[in-house]
Amino acid sequence: MxxxxxxxxxxxxxxxxxxxxAYAFLFGIIxxxxxRTLSNLQAQDFLFAIVIxxxxxxxxxxxxxxxxxxxxxxxxxxxxxxxxxTLALRSLKLxxxxxxxxxxxxxxxxxxKNMMKKSKVTxxxxxxxxxxxxxxxxxxxxxxxxxxxGEISMLTKxxxxxxxxxxxxxxxAPSEVKMPTxxxxxxxxxxxxxxxxxxxxxxxxxxxxxxxxxxxxNVFLALLESDGNLYISKQKEPYRQ
Numbered sequence: 001m002x003x004x005x006x007x008x009x010x011x012x013x014x015x016x017x018x019x020x021x022a023y024a025f026l027f028g029i030i031x032x033x034x035x036r037t038l039s040n041l042q043a044q045d046f047l048f049a050i051v052i053x054x055x056x057x058x059x060x061x062x063x064x065x066x067x068x069x070x071x072x073x074x075x076x077x078x079x080x081x082x083x084x085x086t087l088a089l090r091s092l093k094l095x096x097x098x099x100x101x102x103x104x105x106x107x108x109x110x111x112x113k114n115m116m117k118k119s120k121v122t123x124x125x126x127x128x129x130x131x132x133x134x135x136x137x138x139x140x141x142x143x144x145x146x147x148x149x150g151e152i153s154m155l156t157k158x159x160x161x162x163x164x165x166x167x168x169x170x171x172x173a174p175s176e177v178k179m180p181t182x183x184x185x186x187x188x189x190x191x192x193x194x195x196x197x198x199x200x201x202x203x204x205x206x207x208x209x210x211x212x213x214x215x216x217x218n219v220f221l222a223l224l225e226s227d228g229n230l231y232i233s234k235q236k237e238p239y240r241q
Contacts, residue, residue, distance in 0.1 A: 106141045189204065
């Protein structure tokens with residue numbers, strides 16, 4: 001098993017076998033950690049990918065390196081990453097620590113220079129995001145948000161939105177666009193968001209009772225949508241086809 005132990009004079013076939021074994025090993029790690037789109041990678045995911053690539057990559061080009069050490073390191077890093085991800089899913093405070101918060105870059109058509117500086121976003125990047133969102137005038141932007149995955153999402157003002165068939169049927173103009181606000185996340189009431197929207201916990205509890213929910217701990221997500229309606233998803237929702 002020269003391909004595993006390593007040899008200064010490792011043959012081409014030995015390198016090929018190493019590449020196949022390493023690929024299978026990395027594929028197993030990806031399957032173990034679970035599915036996640038590349039666009040949703042967080043900072044710790046990116047760091048993990050770089051370190052794993054460096055640890056596994058060196059033995060593939062250095063014939064005399066034993067594979068046991070790099071694979072052991074890779075498994076250890078995988079365990080640490082899995083533990084962090086699992087704890088972050090179970091704890092809102094840890095999730096807030098490990099995952100970046102969204103940052104508002106434009107509010108009511110005005111660029112927030114201090115937020116741009118804080119997030120290291122340039123004007124060129126902001127204008128590119130506007131073009132990618134099919135927005136020709138920044139004055140039409142109600143809010144622009146730097147998302148945790150590094151993308152910039154934009155919501156346009158009501159006057160810039162196309163009139164829908166529903167608007168014509170109601171014979172009313174579209175209401176002002178507001179950023180959706182999380183009121184309950186994984187059973188935890190976001191009191192600060194309630195206050196910013198001039199809402200109370202009594203109002204929230206009444207809304208939950210109207211939807212047949214006795215306690216906020218049974219709610220996975222309660223979202224105050226841009227039209228003022230409350231979206232509610234329970235902790236355990238049945239799968240519907």
